[in-house]
Amino acid sequence: MSDTYHHGNLRQALIEAGIRIINEQGEEQLSLRKVAATCEVSHAAPYAHFKDKEELLAAMQNSVNEQFTAQLQRAIASAASAEQKILAMGRAYISFFCHKPDYFTFLFGKQKLVAHLTMDEEHEEDYPPFKLLKAVFRQYLAESGAALPPAEQEVGLIKIWSSVHGMAALACMTGVETTIDWEQIKLQ
Amino acid sequence: MSDTYHHGNLRQALIEAGIRIINEQGEEQLSLRKVAATCEVSHAAPYAHFKDKEELLAAMQNSVNEQFTAQLQRAIASAASAEQKILAMGRAYISFFCHKPDYFTFLFGKQKLVAHLTMDEEHEEDYPPFKLLKAVFRQYLAESGAALPPAEQEVGLIKIWSSVHGMAALACMTGVETTIDWEQIKLQ
DNA sequence: CATACTATCTTTACACTGTCAAGATATAGA
């Protein structure tokens, strides 16, 4: 199969066009027909390369994940110890998605909630469950007598929330809830 | 405006029907027309109560969040210290979504990725970035000389991943990246 | 070279979606 068939390499072109649309217009604006039109091809042409819309989406995610993995790999290359590598991965992880925020929602979903994850009291009313955790966390800080600066308070809060959230995700999807030792969640 | 107008209380009925559809058929199967049909009402009737499909979705999320908050509140009621409350909230958080897994994806998005968050080597090939973290984490365990049981290994891994993931979400959505002290991510 | 074969792409069609506009209907208030 040649490289300059009817279109050239439509499969790859569709993947790249889809990713470009997501970055420029957001995921909810992505449709098979629009991707096909971007490649100047009929609306049913993608079905020669992908069984589904889902299969194109999966191919797009694979492509993004390759870039993501490459960046992580680059980050740990120069780190000495494993602990350093973990920290470097954390930085690279966040850096990657900060430069391409649409990739984050594309890979992980909506996630709008986390915008409320700050300790300031302005967005207090936004997300009730998190408001509750904030209040309890302030109480915890008071009890433990620690006078942390605001930035560190935020980090502590995020650590708790994201740990629990990640565990809930794991437990929901895999059902391994009972194997988790909850005492491990404790602060510090 | 009476309580037994044409339909009774269509607004509430639509919200409940929508939630039921999500629990029984999944979110991707939810459509305005199907919700309307479930309430035995014409396909345009919801527009008397909701401007958008999005507005109905938001109302449904509010309803679920109310249940969620109530369960968290119940959990912390009997806890003595703030630290105990945080742990109780963590347990209640996970318990809530374990009993209604579709609520989790409904509120937080896809999240299928986290199914790979186990330390067993079977799903190793699933998600390359996470595979990388797993390898580095094993290396870290070896370096630190700790012989943790598998369950605790998983918890450590989840703590790191979910912390970084949660911080990436925060940084992407709010742009507060620079205020975070990364040294805090360290293990323990 | 001629033929058959296969991958690729187009055209047409269908059911389904969200949304809007115009009209019907029933309740509330004057």
Added chain:
DNA sequence: TCTATATCTTGACAGTGTAAAGATAGTATG
């Protein structure tokens, strides 16, 4: 009783994913 308003129905439209049938162009086989 009359009017106004909220609620609901009907009908329409553009856009969606997808399947079927046909056209086209490359590849392989004789």
